[in-house]
Each structure stands twice: as structure tokens, then as C-alpha cells.
Amino acid sequence: MKTELVKLILLAQIDAEIDVLIENRESLPLQIKEIEAKIQALDSSLEQKTREVSSIKNELHQKTSAFHEQKEWIAEREIKVKEIKTIKEYQAALKEVAKSKKELSELEASIHSLSARLEKETNAIQELESTSAVEKETLLTEMAQKKDQSFQINELIQQQQAEKIEKEKDLMEATLKKYRQIKNRISPAVSLASKNGVCQECNVNIPPQLFIELQKLQQIISCPRCYRILYIEE
Ligand SMILES: [Zn+2]
Structure with a gap:
């Protein structure tokens, strides 16, 4: 009975090892999915940053053309003002030009701050591009390893199962x-x-x-x- 018990324990050990291997194998698809999600997150944060930069560029472009238009308009208006005959009309026109100049300086300030933001975000995107390329490569390697592991575990399970059949014959x-x-x-x-x-x-x-x-x-x-x-x- 003693040797029979020893054989049984050996069989149970193989069985326990097979159970652990199966558990490991079953956890792999989830781990692979987690890696895929991380890669996706990297991609989408880069996309989001790119969209942000392009919207700043658009706004900057619009404000710059508006600035030039307004500047031209003011110049033309200032010439015309001199031709106005009545005081009332003249004062109204001056008021209009002053208002327009104020708007122009506001536009200018806004263009300055947009340019600064664009520069900052462009630098940030370059940095993000290089760090996420490195991270992505690490993740892809990790994913390939997980896929390899799955094959290796399958082989081990087959070996253990063959051994298990031999041990069972002994009992x-x-x-x-x-x-x-x-x-x-x-x-x-x-x-x-x-x-x-x-x-x-x-x-x-x-x-x-x-x-x-x-x-x-x-x-x-x-x-x-x-x-x-x-x-x-x-
Ligand atoms: Zn117990």
C-alpha cells in the first residue's frame, strides 16, 4: 500500500501541474487583450493630440486672415474719414474706427497666445510620438511573447498528460x-x-x-x- 500511495501522490502532483498550466494558458488571451488595449490607448492619445494641434492651426489661420482684413479696413476707413463733411458723421466714423482698432489689438493678442500654444503643443506631440513609439515596441514584444507562451504551455500540457497516462497504468x-x-x-x-x-x-x-x-x-x-x-x- 505504501508504494501505491507514493505512486498516487506522484500522479496527483502531475495533475496539479497540469491544472496550473491550464490556468496559465487560459489567462493568456485576457493578458493579450490588455496589451492590445494599451496599444490602442497610446494610438488614440496621439490622435487626440494631433486633432488638438490641427484645430489650433485652423483657429490661428482664421484669426490671422481676420486680422489682416480688419487692418486693411481700418486703413481704408481712416482715409475716407477725412472726406466726411458733417461733424456728427465724422465723430461717428472716428468712434467706429476706434472700436475696430480695439478689436484688432484683441485679435493680435489672441494670435500671439495661439502661436505660443501651437509651439508648445507641437513640441509635446513630438515628445509623445517618440515615447509612445518606444512603449508600443515594448508592448508588441510582450504580446509576441505571450503568444509564444501559449504554444509552449500546450506542449508542456501534452508532455504531462502523456506522463499522467503512464502513472495511471501503474495504479x-x-x-x-x-x-x-x-x-x-x-x-x-x-x-x-x-x-x-x-x-x-x-x-x-x-x-x-x-x-x-x-x-x-x-x-x-x-x-x-x-x-x-x-x-x-x-
Ligand atoms: Zn482537508
């Missing part, structure tokens, strides 16, 4: 049946009992009589709480 049918029944419900299907008689998977205290039986290694003993097959370290 008595009754032992294997009991093991499979437990494995179907809970993984791992075996649990180490500590030297002071505690099931290491569910932490229950194994009753003293049962623990004595377990130490004899004459039969398969299950944990009274989690039903896993218990084993002890020798």
Missing part, C-alpha cells in the same frame, strides 16, 4: 477510481497532513485515531472535512 483500479472521484470534485485531490495532524488544504485537525491509521500507510485515508486523500511526509 490499482480501485485506487484510481477513488482518486478520480475526488479529483472531479476538488483539485488537488490529495493533501499533505502535517506532523501535528492538520490537513494542509482545509486546515482541519485530523482526529487522533485517523491520524494513527494514516501513519501506518496501510490504506487510503481521506480528510474528514475536504475528503482529499491524505498523505504524510516521511
